[in-house]
Amino acid sequence: MPGINEFQKLCKSMFTDSMRIVCSATVPETLSQKYHNRLIRAEDPYTIFQMKSQNSSYLLVFSFLEINRCHTIQLNDLYAVSCQNEWNETKTWYFGFSHRMCYNYPMNLTTELREHCGAKGYDEDEQSGYYYTNHDLDADISLQGNADRLLASPLLVLWLIASLLVFAILRWKAG
Structure with missing residues (x-):
């Protein structure tokens, strides 16, 4: 995905x-309507x-309501964001x-969204990062972790029982 490397380089x-x-x-x-941005509605x-060390750098996080509880955030990597709330x-x-x-x-979109949410007196943006989120509830993408969850799934158990039942009925009819 070309955007990944570009984001990491430009927003280093x-x-x-x-x-x-x-x-x-x-x-x-x-x-x-004005910006026709297909990623936001x-x-x-x-x-x-706003970056603490560069007042003209902003990160806009879209479509993840819970992040507004963060007083500070840190991008750990392209996929993980650490949030520190008001209770540290x-x-x-x-x-x-x-x-x-x-x-x-x-x-202009950064400026207009900043004005829309009531932020006054902030430096104009010279750098804007746009992060259109798709939240993963569980970041464990290992085969073992996913296999364990799949095998423990009630739907899988029901599917297996139904499959065995169909197999038994077909075998009984054939015999």
């Missing part, structure tokens, strides 16, 4: 420094974070199938 500093929350809201219909939640508790979320974009020039 976002992986080395933590970011603080600026504001959070939902995408207004007017901006959804009207009423999608978004949260804007840390949680890590995994976004395995997410889409990421990075722009090293001012973006």
Whole structure:
């Protein structure tokens, strides 16, 4: 996927420094229509974070409402984001199938979304990272971990019982 390497190269500093929350809201219909961005729709939640060391760098996280509880975040890698809430508790979320974009020039969408959520007095953006999330509830992608969950699945057990029953009936009819 070409966007992965591009995001990591262009937004390299976002992986080395933590970011603080600026504001959070939902995408207004007017901006959804104006930008025709196929990755965001009207009423999608978004949260804007600002890099602590570069006030002109912002990360916009789309479609994951829970991230607005984070006071600071840190991109661990392309797929994992660590969140520290107001009680200094840390949680890590995994976004395995997410889409990421990075722009090293001012973006009107960043400015307008920042204004929409009420953030006043912040530096204009010189860098914007857009993180369109797809939250993985369990980041364990190992074969053993997934096989254990599959074998413990009630649906699988029912499917196996039904298959054995059909097999037994067919065998009985044939004999």
